[in-house]
Amino acid sequence: MSSYLGVGVSTGTVPVNHDTNAKVFDRRVKITELVLRCVILGLGVLTAVLVGTDSQVKEFFSIQKTAKFTDMKALVFLVVANGLAAGLSLLQGLHCIIRILRGRALLSKHLAWAIFSGDQVMAYVTVAAVAAAGQSGMLAKVGQAELQWMELCNMYGKFCNQVEEGMASAFVVSLSMVVLSCISAFSLFRLYGGHKMKIVNC
Numbered sequence: 001m002s003s004y005l006g007v008g009v010s011t012g013t014v015p016v017n018h019d020t021n022a023k024v025f026d027r028r029v030k031i032t033e034l035v036l037r038c039v040i041l042g043l044g045v046l047t048a049v050l051v052g053t054d055s056q057v058k059e060f061f062s063i064q065k066t067a068k069f070t071d072m073k074a075l076v077f078l079v080v081a082n083g084l085a086a087g088l089s090l091l092q093g094l095h096c097i098i099r100i101l102r103g104r105a106l107l108s109k110h111l112a113w114a115i116f117s118g119d120q121v122m123a124y125v126t127v128a129a130v131a132a133a134g135q136s137g138m139l140a141k142v143g144q145a146e147l148q149w150m151e152l153c154n155m156y157g158k159f160c161n162q163v164e165e166g167m168a169s170a171f172v173v174s175l176s177m178v179v180l181s182c183i184s185a186f187s188l189f190r191l192y193g194g195h196k197m198k199i200v201n202c
Contacts, residue, residue, distance in 0.1 A: 029183065034096050036180045037089040043169040043176075044086030050166035052079045056159035067156040074129075074136040075163065081129035082170055085122050085177060092118075109191055116184040123181040126174040133167055 055068045069075040092115065140152040140160060153160035 029187065030096065033180065033183050034093060036176045036183070037093040037096065040089040040173050040176050040180070041086050041093060043173045044082040044089065047082040047166045047169040047173060048079050048086070050162055050169065051075055054159055054162040054166070056156045058155055067152075067159045069163070072133075072136050072140075074132040078129045078133040078167070078170055081122075081125045082173055085126050085173055088118055088122055109188075112184075112188045112191055116181075116188045119177070119181040119184040123174070123177040126170070126177045130167065130170050130174045133163075133170065137163060137167060 051069050055066055057064055057066045069079060137160070
């Protein structure tokens with residue numbers, strides 16, 4: 001189709017700035033990753049504090065018995081796993097902020113592999129910690145009649161309630177860690193794409 005001035009006009013063609021769209025998408029990915037790391041940092045510390053400081057003293061026939069998180073290896077594992085997740089998220093969050101301030105968008109493959117590996121390991125560890133603590137918590141709550149295990153939460157109600165709060169936080173941490181590991185995998189494998197797009201990765 002030609003205009004009245006004789007200049008050719010192409011209909012149906014809309015200019016699209018692919019570079020701008022990629023930058024917007026990368027920025028959203030970066031912000032999502034940063035938010036997830038902040039969530040993991042905050043709730044990981046909260047879990048470690050709730051479970052790690054939990055204790056209750058009961059007196060049985062003039063004998064005092066103290067329930068502590070160290071009495072259950074699964075709870076110790078939960079505290080350690082969430083502490084490690086929080087520490088890793090703190091380091092990666094600081095790294096992300098520095099990259100944002102410097103405006104550096106390109107991530108090396110070696111660093112991308114390191115971030116991906118760390119997130120994958122912590123995702124497995126946090127999920128395993130929640131599963132182990134959940135199983136131990138159920139035994140403490142309902143007991144095991146076949147093995148004559150008592151319902152400990154009937155005697156240590158405050159202790160169990162605080163552990164449950166810590167496990168709820170740990171569950172959110174594990175879910176966030178799984179999503180974060182998927183983002184890390186996506187960001188890593190984009191480096192091996194056909195167009196080798198530059199990515200903004202924390």
